[in-house]
Amino acid sequence: MNTLTLWFHKIGSPPTFYRLAGRFTPWLFALAALTGLVGLYGGLVLAPADYQQSDAYRIIFIHVPSAWMSLFIYFVMAVNAFIALVWRIKLSETLAMCCAPIGAAFTAITLATGSIWGKPMWGTWWTWDARLTSELVLLFLYVGVIGLYHAIEDRRQAARAASFLALVGIVNVPIVHFSVKWWNTLHQGSTVRLLGPSAIDASMLWPLLLMALATKLWFLGSLFARARASLLELEAGKDWAREEALRTGAAP
Template sequence: MAKWIPLWVHKLGSPPVFYRVAGWLRPWALALAVLLGAVALYGGLVLAPADYQQGDAYRIIFIHVPCAWMGLFVYGVMAVAAFVALIWRVKLAEVVAMESAPIGAAFTFITLVTGSLWGKPMWGTWWTWDARLTSELVLLFLYLGVIGLYHAFEDRRQGARAAAFLALIGIINVPIVHFSVNWWNTLHQGSTVRLLGPSKISADMLWPLLTMMLATKLYYLASLCGRVRTDLLALESGKDWVRQIALGEGRG
């Protein structure tokens, strides 16, 4: 691996080290995700005022928007991990990329479903070939393509490399999803939350939204840790460190 990468990253890239760190991190991340998710839902569904135009129908954004953000965020993580796996042949990076795909697909699917539920009362239709909706659907197909290609090979590492290429090619769709409301005339409303500059949303609505965004990121971290740990055990089944874990669990 490149010499500019810090030593602790090299160590964390070792499957047995990552397995132990992920095992410690996962329950904390999951507990925080559940706690923050509950707070965000209470703030969004109970405390936040009704929207002056959409009434209470807007409250679906507290699920829809964080999931939409996570669909793009997870794809970015998957693409970076795929790049590292292809360039430096890091086994852990392959696993992270491939195990991110089902989680990202789930977030993207929830985004599409909740968007349809919101679109029916707002637009009068469950679906329209709007630029944002269409590019979001393409994002789901990219996730499913990565998953399908990975499992199409008997050699798992060969499948991971093939799927990593598709993940990198598909990264071009991420900015299309994000900027589609600015580049084209769409039905979908523009961004109301900005990292730089004031947000176009009431503070009573903003804090539950940002809290849910943090909760979904922690859930992704917890889910990824669990999935990667399971995959590493299968991938490294012949190694001594896996045997030691198996023996330890058997004695327990």
């Protein structure tokens, strides 16, 4: 076994991951709070008003990072679901299932903030637009994964069944992303591009990117915290879990 494979096996060990995640989680939450506050201040206070939408556009500093995260988290969940189904790695099962509630929350925020913005811009809270509809389907997929996981008593069997559903639903992710290109929709196209110039002023771009970083840091912190709690419950009968539960005062 080479060094890289050995390292991955060590990190994938529940007790090792539990301890490493415990060290990083507070830092991730702290950095998320710091970058989020700076990003919000830049977007809500420093950035100028839009020449067409005035101050109503400022909801994008919540809406857009949340929309990006709704897709990103589903991708992370699907990757872990694939690993869990193919190699039966317990940590990947746990991470996949812990992704679902966080992704559902970001998707719900995306839909809510989109509706708030859509009312003054489109004159309606909701329309069966391709982007909105596919994002709603994404929320249903997250809820389906959560519901299926909690419907089966055996935790590992439940994780594998829910992982299969997560993999089936991955087809919706590119549909959400490319819906504004594939169909004639009310939703505006992408204004931020990784390759080439972005169609948004720099004074608005940097707070948006900072908010995107903040949401990713918060996601990692929340994922680690949830995974630690799930692993402690899943490994309750093992010595390391009992020792950690006694040390932290948690119930194994």
